[in-house]
Amino acid sequence: MGRLVLGIVIGLVLVPCIVLGWFKWGNPPVAVTDHPFPFEKQIVAIPRHARIERDMIKTPPIQPTADDFIAGAHIYQEQCSACHGFHGKHSDFAAHMYPRAPQLWDRHHNGKVVGVSDDPPGETYWKVANGIRLTGMPSYEKILSTTQMWQVSVLLANADKPLPPEAVALVSGQTPAPAPAPEAQTPTKPGKKR
Ligand code: HEC
Structure with missing residues (x-):
């Protein structure tokens, strides 16, 4: 009986104290450049994978057209490129x-995959809508409409396939040429400061 009580005391008091002590004095990783926790990647990936697998919408509600890809590319340029880079520019x-x-326009797996083109669009949609906790990946549920989140998700799912030139220009960081402004035709008077 005494041993059982001792076991319970150790379990309930000592173990949490050791863990707390390690948090405070053990220098656990907190900086970007620190080494990861043991098995950190695996521990984080298991519940995320299970949740996405359970929740994700398997069939996208849009059959993407060229206009959807172009709209998705606009969204990508505005909302995602700062972190996920452009085609050819990290x-x-x-x-x-x-x-x-x-970097979602990089090729990997022997050049067969571009970014997340190997993930179903529903998985990318889940990540875009919900974000990924403790990583800096934002949740766009309150920023983009459902259609916009699908447009950018189907764009990324097709990143390894030929896309409309306008979409390619946008995800390469080239803004489409603006329509010529009317005053561009009128030559400015010499010496006149703007
Ligand atoms: C502030 C930076 C930031 C912005 C802006 C951002 N993301 Fe992310 N995103 C991240 C980070 C960091 C990760 C990596 C998370 C991880 O490793 O678990 C990530 C992960 C992802 C993933 C999963 C990648 C994979 O390999 O499984 C997708 C898909 C994604 N983001 C799409 C987007 C889209 C689409 C947008 C714009 C609508 C966007 N992100 C905007 C930081 C950002």
Whole structure:
């Protein structure tokens, strides 16, 4: 009986005290450049994967047209490119985040996959709508409409396929050429400061 009580005391008091002590004095990783916890990646990935698998919408409600890809590319340029980079140009700070923001126009797996083109659009939609806790990946549920979140998700799911040139220009960081302003035709008077 005495041993049982001792076991309970150790379990309930001592173990949490040791864990708390390690948090306070053990220098656990808190900086971006610190080493990860043991099995950190696996521990985080298991519940996330299970949740997304359970919740995600398997069939996108839109059959993407060229206009959807172009709209998705506009959204990408405005909302995502700062962290996830452009085609051919990485984000300046993504590699200095923890976890890093993956560059979604990079080819990997022997060039077969571009960004998350190997993920179903429903999985990307879940991540865009809900965000990913403790990573810097925002939730866009209150920022973009459902259609906009699908447009950017189907764009990313098709990143390994030919896309409309306008969409490619946008995700390459080239803003579409603005319509010529009327005053561009009128030559400015020499010497006149603007
Ligand atoms: C402030 C930075 C930031 C912005 C802005 C951002 N993300 Fe992310 N995103 C992240 C980070 C960091 C991760 C990595 C999370 C992880 O490793 O668990 C991530 C992960 C993702 C993933 C999962 C990648 C994978 O390999 O599974 C997708 C998809 C994604 N983001 C899409 C988007 C889209 C689409 C937008 C714009 C609508 C966006 N993100 C905007 C930081 C950002």
